[in-house]
Structure formats: structure tokens, C-alpha cells
Amino acid sequence: MRARLNRWQRIGIVLSVLWAVGAWSYFEIAASRAAEKAYASYYDLCPRERMGRNLDAMPCLEQAEELSHTTFDERSARGWALALYPILIAWVLVYIVVWATRWIRRGFRPAA
Numbered sequence: 001m002r003a004r005l006n007r008w009q010r011i012g013i014v015l016s017v018l019w020a021v022g023a024w025s026y027f028e029i030a031a032s033r034a035a036e037k038a039y040a041s042y043y044d045l046c047p048r049e050r051m052g053r054n055l056d057a058m059p060c061l062e063q064a065e066e067l068s069h070t071t072f073d074e075r076s077a078r079g080w081a082l083a084l085y086p087i088l089i090a091w092v093l094v095y096i097v098v099w100a101t102r103w104i105r106r107g108f109r110p111a112a
Helices: 007-045 058-108
Strands: none
Touching (some): 007 058
């Protein structure tokens, strides 16, 4: 048997999808900027004067690249959590409020 969704549930699903896409986009952009900033900060620490003459700076640049990837991966994973947890919390809270409202209304009905 197929469960039918009422209009509030459909609105909730649409808002949840919009929130997930918008929040995910925001956090991906923020993670990308943080990774670029981490790379630039670490790159500035690399010995610039040696970069043109020999390969002594290559390990430093590789570490900067690795740091930027790690920063992006960590922030991206955190972004997914921050995008999806509010949806879960909102749905649980809404269903608790609906259940409590119905329970209270049943208490005020006259006994038959």
C-alpha cells in the first residue's frame, strides 16, 4: 500500500531539498576558500628563493597541496553534516509538535 503525502509534507520535502542543495553549495564554496587559504598560507612559508634554482622546495609545495586537499575534505564532510542535520532535526521536531497537538486535542474532546 502506498502512503499518500499531504500538502504540508510535500512542502516540507521541497524545502528540505532546497535547504540541502543551498547549504551544501554554501559549505562547498566555504571549504574551497578555506583550502585555498591554507595552501596560500603554507606556500608563503616555503623557501621562495630556492624554488627557481633547485628542487629543494618541491616537498614543501607537495605538503602545501596535501594540506589544501585535507582541509577541503574535512570541511566538505563537515558541510554535509551541517547541511543535513538541520533537516533531520526539523522533521523530528515537526512530528513531535504534530503528535503533541493531536494528543492535547484528544484530551479536550467530550467523552462519548
